[in-house]
Amino acid sequence: xxxxxxxxxxxxxxxxxxxxxxxxxxxxxxxxxxxxxxxxxxxxxxxxxxxxxxxxxxxxxxxxxxxxxxxxxxxxxxxxxxxxxxxxxxxxxxxxxxxxxxxxxxxxxxxxx
Amino acid sequence: xxxxxxxxxxxxxxxxxxxxxxxxxxxxxxxxxxxxxxxxxxxxxxxxxxxxxxxxxxxxxxxxxxxxxxxxxxxxxxxxxxxxxxxxxxxxxxxxxxxxxxxxxxxxxx
Numbered sequence: 001x002x003x004x005x006x007x008x009x010x011x012x013x014x015x016x017x018x019x020x021x022x023x024x025x026x027x028x029x030x031x032x033x034x035x036x037x038x039x040x041x042x043x044x045x046x047x048x049x050x051x052x053x054x055x056x057x058x059x060x061x062x063x064x065x066x067x068x069x070x071x072x073x074x075x076x077x078x079x080x081x082x083x084x085x086x087x088x089x090x091x092x093x094x095x096x097x098x099x100x101x102x103x104x105x106x107x108x109x110x111x112x113x
Numbered sequence: 114x115x116x117x118x119x120x121x122x123x124x125x126x127x128x129x130x131x132x133x134x135x136x137x138x139x140x141x142x143x144x145x146x147x148x149x150x151x152x153x154x155x156x157x158x159x160x161x162x163x164x165x166x167x168x169x170x171x172x173x174x175x176x177x178x179x180x181x182x183x184x185x186x187x188x189x190x191x192x193x194x195x196x197x198x199x200x201x202x203x204x205x206x207x208x209x210x211x212x213x214x215x216x217x218x219x220x221x222x223x
Binding site for chain 2: 035037044045046047050058059060061094096099100101103104105106
């Protein structure tokens with residue numbers, strides 16, 4: 001079964017850091033670009049980052065310089081290192097592959113003092 | 114990069130057809146045939162319904178169809194059913210090598 005499972009969410013203070021993980025199974029992970037997408041409560045979807053099969057990375061302006069996406073093909077995993085977190089980063093973070101045809105269940109990040 | 118513009122809500126009666134628009138710019142929707150549509154039920158992860166403007170993934174009902182004209186893409190749901198009541202989002206690849214989502218549309222089945 002093709003599956004993505006996120007972990008690492010939690011409560012963090014403003015200015016703090018958090019590292020999210022996404023474990024993939026059921027497909028050839030190294031052959032797919034991977035993305036992180038977030039959704040604040042009651043709000044729309046926001047693309048957060050992407051990493052290509054060659055390790056090339058992409059970010060929107062809202063997180064560039066604060067977030068870092070990486071992958072470890074040997075572990076079928078993609079990560080999102082989030083630094084200098086703000087209240088506005090509070091959201092459910094989803095991991096999704098390639099054409100966004102498979103999504104994880106999401107992990108919740110709350111930035112609050 | 115601003116979000117693509119979608120109507121906040123669209124409604125229709127069972128059996129009717131509805132269309133959701135997704136308006137971008139010449140740097141995203143208008144430039145690339147990389148527009149996708151997602152369905153999201155409350156508390157659930159999004160589900161891919163259409164990719165590359167008009168292609169349906171395996172398992173998606175043929176009641177869902179996509180198209181594009183200029184800077185505006187559209188999702189049409191024909192034969193509207195109660196289970197189609199959900200939020201719908203479009204997305205597009207952009208000239209900055211990023212992705213952008215639409216503002217989202219709530220579909221209500223009357």
